[in-house]
Structures are given as structure tokens and as C-alpha cells.
Amino acid sequence: MSPSSTDNPTAVITGASGWLGQNLVRALAPTRERVRCLVPDADSGPPLELIAPSVETVVGDVRDPATVDRLFADVGSAASVFHAAAVIHPRKLTREFFDVNVGGTQMVLDRARRAGVERVVHVSSNSPFGANPTPDDRFDEDSPYNPYMGYGQSKWEAETLVRTAHERGDVAAVIVRAPWFYGPYQPSRQSQFFTAIRKGRFPLIGDGTQRRSMVYTENLVQGLLCADRSEKALGNAYWVADTEPYALADILATVRRALEAEGLTLSGRGSLKVPRVVSEVAEKVDGFLQGKGRYSQAVHVLGEMKDTIACDIGRARDEIGYDPAVSLFEGMRASIRWCLDHGETL
Amino acid sequence: MASITTEVLVIGSGAGGAVTAARLAESGHDVLVVEEGPWFDADEHEPFSLPEMVAKYRHRGAQVALGNPAVAFGEGRCVGGSTEVNSGLFHRLPDHLAEEWQRTYDIDDFDPATLARYATRVETELGVSTLPTAPPPSSAALERGATKLGWRNVEFARVFRYDEQGRGTKQTMSRTLLPKAVSAGARILPDCRVLRLRLHPGDGRALGARCERTHPDGGREILDVDADHVVVCAGAVQTPALLQRSGVRRNIGRGLKLHPTVKIAARFPHPVDHGDVPMHRVTEFAPHLTIGGSASRKGQIAMALAEATHDIDDALADWDNVAVYYAAIRSEGSGRVRAIPGLKAPLITYKLTDADMSRLARGLVHLGEVLLAAGATELYPSLVGGPVARRLDDIGQWWDRSTRSNSNLMTVHLTSTVRMGNDRALTGTDSYGQVWDHPHLHVNDASLLPDAPGVNPQAAIMTIASRNTEHLITSL
Numbered sequence: 001m002s003p004s005s006t007d008n009p010t011a012v013i014t015g016a017s018g019w020l021g022q023n024l025v026r027a028l029a030p031t032r033e034r035v036r037c038l039v040p041d042a043d044s045g046p047p048l049e050l051i052a053p054s055v056e057t058v059v060g061d062v063r064d065p066a067t068v069d070r071l072f073a074d075v076g077s078a079a080s081v082f083h084a085a086a087v088i089h090p091r092k093l094t095r096e097f098f099d100v101n102v103g104g105t106q107m108v109l110d111r112a113r114r115a116g117v118e119r120v121v122h123v124s125s126n127s128p129f130g131a132n133p134t135p136d137d138r139f140d141e142d143s144p145y146n147p148y149m150g151y152g153q154s155k156w157e158a159e160t161l162v163r164t165a166h167e168r169g170d171v172a173a174v175i176v177r178a179p180w181f182y183g184p185y186q187p188s189r190q191s192q193f194f195t196a197i198r199k200g201r202f203p204l205i206g207d208g209t210q211r212r213s214m215v216y217t218e219n220l221v222q223g224l225l226c227a228d229r230s231e232k233a234l235g236n237a238y239w240v241a242d243t244e245p246y247a248l249a250d251i252l253a254t255v256r257r258a259l260e261a262e263g264l265t266l267s268g269r270g271s272l273k274v275p276r277v278v279s280e281v282a283e284k285v286d287g288f289l290q291g292k293g294r295y296s297q298a299v300h301v302l303g304e305m306k307d308t309i310a311c312d313i314g315r316a317r318d319e320i321g322y323d324p325a326v327s328l329f330e331g332m333r334a335s336i337r338w339c340l341d342h343g344e345t346l
Numbered sequence: 347m348a349s350i351t352t353e354v355l356v357i358g359s360g361a362g363g364a365v366t367a368a369r370l371a372e373s374g375h376d377v378l379v380v381e382e383g384p385w386f387d388a389d390e391h392e393p394f395s396l397p398e399m400v401a402k403y404r405h406r407g408a409q410v411a412l413g414n415p416a417v418a419f420g421e422g423r424c425v426g427g428s429t430e431v432n433s434g435l436f437h438r439l440p441d442h443l444a445e446e447w448q449r450t451y452d453i454d455d456f457d458p459a460t461l462a463r464y465a466t467r468v469e470t471e472l473g474v475s476t477l478p479t480a481p482p483p484s485s486a487a488l489e490r491g492a493t494k495l496g497w498r499n500v501e502f503a504r505v506f507r508y509d510e511q512g513r514g515t516k517q518t519m520s521r522t523l524l525p526k527a528v529s530a531g532a533r534i535l536p537d538c539r540v541l542r543l544r545l546h547p548g549d550g551r552a553l554g555a556r557c558e559r560t561h562p563d564g565g566r567e568i569l570d571v572d573a574d575h576v577v578v579c580a581g582a583v584q585t586p587a588l589l590q591r592s593g594v595r596r597n598i599g600r601g602l603k604l605h606p607t608v609k610i611a612a613r614f615p616h617p618v619d620h621g622d623v624p625m626h627r628v629t630e631f632a633p634h635l636t637i638g639g640s641a642s643r644k645g646q647i648a649m650a651l652a653e654a655t656h657d658i659d660d661a662l663a664d665w666d667n668v669a670v671y672y673a674a675i676r677s678e679g680s681g682r683v684r685a686i687p688g689l690k691a692p693l694i695t696y697k698l699t700d701a702d703m704s705r706l707a708r709g710l711v712h713l714g715e716v717l718l719a720a721g722a723t724e725l726y727p728s729l730v731g732g733p734v735a736r737r738l739d740d741i742g743q744w745w746d747r748s749t750r751s752n753s754n755l756m757t758v759h760l761t762s763t764v765r766m767g768n769d770r771a772l773t774g775t776d777s778y779g780q781v782w783d784h785p786h787l788h789v790n791d792a793s794l795l796p797d798a799p800g801v802n803p804q805a806a807i808m809t810i811a812s813r814n815t816e817h818l819i820t821s822l
Contacts (some may be wrong), residue, residue, distance in 0.1 A: 064742030098704030293700050
């Protein structure tokens with residue numbers, strides 16, 4: 001996306017070495033004077049700093065006041081904050097959701113206020129809204145909160161902190177709600193997704209007509225930049241996803257075509273047909289484990305696979321000029337290519 | 347066996363019982379108040395001192411809600427109840443909570459405007475005010491630290507009256523509403539514990555109570571009270587325990603709410619006061635999280651220091667420069683009070699969620715930030731093994747140190763073990779505290795609040811009790 005004369009010269013990015021962060025840093029680094037990045041460990045800094053001279057990294061924990069002070073040191077007011085740091089799959093305990101997603105957000109909002117930055121763009125999720133009641137339903141900006149499990153609850157609480165901070169004049173904020181991502185710089189867990197589909201082992205729950213909104217990372221980055229630039233966006237939340245939600249069966253078929261187009265051999269017969277009840281049981285098990293403070297990624301993902309989680313991007317199009325350019329097939333091809341270029345075996 | 351007759355028996359003399367007794371007696375009704383604890387002269391103990399704690403708290407201030415982690419708590423057990431020992435902060439129930447409770451529990455006549463009318467009367471009667479002079483150093487420190495960080499903070503009003511020299515006296519129930527009740531003809535019996543309520547075996551209505559009275563010489567006697575109406579105001583722990591012991595169990599004792607609290611003993615490079623409790627509160631993170639100051643006599647300081655480390659000699663020798671502060675949260679967890687047959691004390695349990703534990707860790711970190719900004723040089727957190735912090739870089743590790751096994755939690759705010767409202771599935775009493783299916787039996791204390799108020803509950807308790815008593819009077 002081309003730079004705009006109104007862009008703030010400084011960008012502060014939390015979660016900069018994450019899946020979305022890597023894409024966002026690369027989009028901002030060429031055009032902003034300074035891109036200040038928070039990364040969780042010393043190894044994550046240098047690869048980002050090689051992108052452009054504008055990139056600076058601060059190593060530490062988003063929950064740590066001293067770290068977040070360093071992140072905001074001398075950023076000045078002509079700055080935009082992109083708060084993308086969050087825990088989506090805790091290593092073990094669900095408390096991480098709350099520590100990082102709520103505690104970290106509070107810390108960033110507080111320092112953003114003290115620094116007097118122009119704007120905070122907060123990356124949220126579909127999880128504060130649960131699942132759509134029917135496959136034809138779409139979440140819009142007026143949908144009621146209905147947090148799903150620990151992650152959904154933590155991202156809901158984070159949204160309320162951001163809204164409160166905006167409403168009482170601490171920071172000017174915009175919330176961007178992104179569903180399931182795909183795209184380059186994916187974590188290794190995502191390679192398993194491609195491998196499972198290639199081998200025909202990805203579980204297709206029920207008849208596959210449940211719909212899912214997905215967002216290609218480049219589309220999401222565009223949405224974040226729109227949220228940063230639009231005057232009208234202030235104080236609002238927007239759903240940012242690909243143009244339309246997809247039926248789960250179509251997602252799997254498209255990925256298989258994309259794998260084939262990138263020269264990979266398919267095996268199996270499409271996908272592993274799994275009765276819906278398996279996903280329902282997984283959801284119960286997930287709820288039980290999370291009630292005990294435990295988290296299992298496989299169980300959690302399986303429990304969500306039966307649901308329609310779909311949003312309408314109409315308001316982001318109309319109000320902030322978001323216009324997703326990349327289609328599912330192209331985006332999946334690019335993601336597969338990225339994996340192969342980075343030595344992943346799919 | 348002695349017996350005594352009254353029109354209305356009020357059990358307990360704290361924030362709920364005192365306002366109930368005063369309103370009834372002033373309307374010309376015959377009132378007997380029974381109080382388990384002793385009746386002290388109001389000036390007998392130094393405020394916020396350990397001797398006061400030992401004398402006026404139940405079990406000398408050492409009670410616990412079991413769980414992982416457990417939560418230590420204190421409640422008053424004396425004429426005047428917890429109003430004799432608390433910090434006297436008087437904060438009206440926030441309007442948004444009143445509206446939420448009215449909706450969720452279907453409570454009649456519970457809109458903010460109605461409650462404000464009752465709150466105003468209580469405030470005028472007690473004398474609720476802010477300081478006439480500059481705040482003491484321990485409170486000024488909070489104000490200074492918060493202002494430096496740009497955090498919202500406020501001096502909370504307290505139930506204090508000040509003389510011409512600016513000396514304040516806390517307007518406890520034993521100084522205010524109880525004397526009012528007595529001069530309007532109410533009788534108060536201290537050292538009188540209710541063993542069980544007497545209920546009609548057929549229609550369940552209240553007939554009175556069987557009590558055990560302790561005389562100054564230590565001798566005990568059983569006292570039967572016959573009453574037309576019984577109002578139980580024994581607090582969120584003792585009220586459900588008494589109801590359960592008397593066979594009233596439906597929706598009684600469940601849904602206990604409290605404000606779990608973490609603490610820091612902060613050492614300053616200058617003396618801080620110890621005779622009063624800070625009246626400033628950091629409200630930046632309210633209603634989920636509130637920061638304030640605690641009683642900080644030498645005994646409390648020693649206990650607070652020792653939670654973080656064994657190496658307290660140096661800081662304790664310097665105790666004049668140390669004060670204790672807290673962060674309290676609204677908790678989404680809940681607990682239960684259960685009377686155990688044969689045991690005097692009920693079993694109390696409380697379950698904290700992961701979100702609660704995380705919020706407590708955050709509270710400790712924010713509390714550390716504001717105290718360092720206020721100029722504190724050493725911070726002793728309420729975590730087993732600390733670590734003690736001296737600069738901002740030291741406090742981030744408290745996040746991971748704040749585990750269920752390392753956290754020392756306490757509370758002084760317990761509510762919601764009965765709950766009021768028309769929704770019978772959620773409540774133990776109707777919208778005015780009359781116990782379901784038990785005519786003439788009422789509850790009128792912290793147990794009725796459907797949820798934790800997020801602020802010091804005394805104002806909410808007195809406002810609601812005042813409202814309910816007025817309703818009761820219309821039916822007498």
C-alpha cells in the first residue's frame with residue numbers, strides 16, 4: 001500500500017515477531033521514519049531489524065511495565081500504535097490469556113496515553129462473539145458479545161479496556177476484529193494444517209456447510225492501515241476479513257487445488273469425514289479443561305470446527321475504505337510457497 | 347430459662363442491624379437488638395491497632411475462606427459490627443450496578459434515584475465528609491504517585507466528623523445509630539449469641555430465637571426471645587449460617603462474593619503516619635481493580651513484611667517509614683457458606699478463576715508502579731518469597747510469581763450469600779429482604795447484595811437496609 005501524507009512518522013508494534021506482526025512490520029518499514037517493535041526474546045529482534053533501517057526492536061514482555069516504558073521511550077505524539085501482541089494458544093495454562101491479552105493491553109494503553117500518541121489500533125478477534133446461530137448469519141458491528149472460552153473472554157475484556165480508554169479520552173482508538181488468518185510468516189503449527197489437507201486427513205466436521213470467515217494477512221494489514229488513517233474510524237470497531245465467508249468444504253477443496261498448483265502431490269480423498277458429535281464432545285472437553293485452567297490446542301480447534309464463524313465486512317468497506325484484494329486461492333498459494341521457500345515440508 | 351418478648355427482634359448490630367433498629371424504634375416500634383459480641387466504650391481502643399483487632403474482630407481477625415488459594419478475612423464481632431473496625435470509607439453503590447442488579451435479579455424499586463434518596467438520608471445522619479485539612483503522608487503518597495503517572499485518583503468521603511482542630515472521629519454505629527435507637531426505646535443485648543431461629547412448624551413464619559447469653563462473670567444462660575418479626579443482620583457469613591442452622595436452606599449460603607486483595611508494604615525515605623488509614627484511592631482501573639491504603643500499625647507492618655521475606659529486620663527497625671497498601675479486585679469467582687452440625691463456625695469456601703488470579707497479579711504490578719512513582723524505595727509484596735522490588739525493572743516478575751500457591755490473599759468485604767429480588771431461582775428473599783416462604787422473617791445486611799459492589803460496601807448495605815426497613819414499617 002502506498003504511503004499517505006497523513007501517516008504518522010512513527011509506528012509502535014507489539015507482537016511484532018508474530019504471524020501478523022511480521023507482515024505488518026514489512027508493510028510499514030519502507031514508509032515510516034521509525035517502526036518501534038516489541039519482541040518477546042532477543043533472537044526475534046535482528047531478523048526484523050534487517051528489513052529496513054527504520055526498524056528498532058525492544059526485547060521484553062508486554063506485561064512488564066519497565067519493558068513497555070522502553071517501548072514507548074521518546075516515541076513522541078506523531079505515532080500510531082498497532083497492538084498485536086496476544087496469546088491465542090497458551091503453552092499450557094489458560095491464565096496466560098488473561099495475563100497477556102488483558103494485562104498487556106492495559107499496559108500498552110497506559111503507556112500510549114502517557115506518550116500522547118495519535119492513535120491506537122487494537123487487534124481483536126471473532127472470539128468475543130462466539131459462533132453464529134445459523135450458517136447464513138453474519139456478525140456485524142452491532143452483534144452482541146458472547147465470548148467463547150478463555151481466549152474469547154480475554155479478548156472481550158481487552159476490547160472493553162480499549163473502549164473505556166477511548167471513551168474517557170485517554171487514547172484515540174480503533175478496534176479491528178480479525179478471524180482465522182492465513183499468509184506468510186505463519187507459525188509452524190500452520191504447516192501441519194497444509195500437510196493434513198494434502199494427505200486428506202484434515203477433519204471435515206458434519207457436511208462442511210458451516211461457514212468460516214478467513215483473512216489473508218496482506219488483506220488484514222491493509223485493514224489495519226485503513227483503521228490507522230480513517231478519521232471516521234475513531235472509537236469504532238470493524239470486522240476485517242476476506243470478501244466473503246467460505247463453506248468449510250470449499251476451504252479444504254481450495255487448499256487442495258492450491259497445493260496441487262504449487263506442485264505438491266495430493267493423497268487421500270479430500271478430507272476425513274467426522275460426525276459433528278465429535279466436535280461437540282471436543283468442545284465439552286475443551287470447556288472442562290479450561291475450567292481447570294488447562295489448555296489443549298488440538299481439542300480447542302476441533303471443538304470450534306463445527307461452528308459457523310462468519311462476519312460481514314460491509315462497514316469496513318464503507319467507512320474506512322477497506323478493499324480486500326487477495327482471493328483465497330491466490331492467498332493460499334502464496335502461503336504454501338512461503339512454507340516451501342522456508343524449508344517446511346508439507 | 348429466661349424469656350423476653352419484643353415486637354421486632356434484630357439479630358446483629360452492624361451497618362445493617364443498626365439502621366434497621368434505629369428506623370424501627372424511631373417509628374415507635376418495640377425493638378430488641380441482640381449482638382453476639384461485647385459492647386465497648388467507643389474510645390476504649392486505639393483505632394486500627396492490634397488490640398482493637400483482637401477485641402472487636404471475630405476470632406481475633408483470623409478467619410479464612412478455604413480454596414486454592416485460600417482468602418483470609420476479618421469481620422467485626424462487637425456492638426456496631428464491622429463499622430467499629432473498618433476504614434469508614436463511604437462510597438455509594440455505582441448506578442450502573444444498581445441498574446444491572448435490578449435487571450438481573452428483578453428487584454422492585456431499586457432504581458438509582460430511589461437508592462440515592464436513602465443514601466442521602468444516611469449520609470446526612472452519619473456525617474460523611476472529606477478531610478478539612480491536608481491528607482496524611484500515607485494518603486498523600488498515593489495521590490502523588492497516581493498524579494505522576496496520570497492515573498485517576500480521588501479522596502473518598504468517610505463517615506467522619508471533624509472538630510475545630512481538624513481532629514476526626516469515625517462515626518461508627520456505636521456512636522451514631524445505635525444510641526439513636528436506644529433513645530427511641532430500643533434495647534440492645536450484647537454478649538448474646540443466637541443459637542437458632544424459632545420458626546412455626548406449619549407455616550414457617552418467624553416466632554423468635556433461642557439465644558445464649560454470656561454474663562460478665564462468664565456464666566451462660568439460655569434466653570428465648572418471642573417476637574412478631576425477626577430481622578437477621580449478622581453479616582454475609584453468620585446470616586446464612588444461622589438460617590441454615592434453623593432449617594432455612596433454599597438459596598441460602600451460595601453465591602458468596604468478596605473482593606480479593608493483595609498487598610504491598612512500602613518503605614519510604616521519610617516517615618509515614620500510622621494512626622489513620624489512607625483515604626485516597628486510585629480509581630484508574632475501577633471498577634475491576636481499585637488501589638488504596640490499609641491500616642499500618644507496627645503489627646500490621648510486621649505481618650505484611652514477613653509475607654515477602656524472612657529478612658525483615660532492617661525494614662521493621664525502620665517501620666516508621668513503612669506503610670501498607672492494597673489492590674482489590676471484583677472477582678468473577680464465588681463461594682459458599684455452610685453451617686456444619688456440631689460446629690460453631692461455618693465452613694466457608696471460595697473459588698477464584700484464572701481471570702481473577704490474573705487480575706490480582708495485575709493489581710500487584712500496578713500497585714508497585716504507583717508506589718515507586720510516589721517515591722517508595724522498597725516494596726514487599728504479599729507473595730511467598732517476594733521478591734522484594736526496589737525499581738520498576740523488579741516488578742514485572744511478580745506476574746509469574748503470583749501463582750495460586752504463592753499468593754497471600756485477604757478480604758474484608760463479603761457479600762451476596764442470600765440475595766434479594768423477585769427471581770426465586772436466584773434469590774433467598776423478595777425485593778425487600780423477606781425470606782421466601784417464611785413470613786415475618788427478614789434479612790437486612792450485606793448478604794442481600796446480589797453481587798460484590800466493587801467499592802467499600804458499607805454505604806450500599808446501609809442504603810439498602812434503610813430502604814427495606816421503611817418497607818417493613820409500612821407492613822407492621
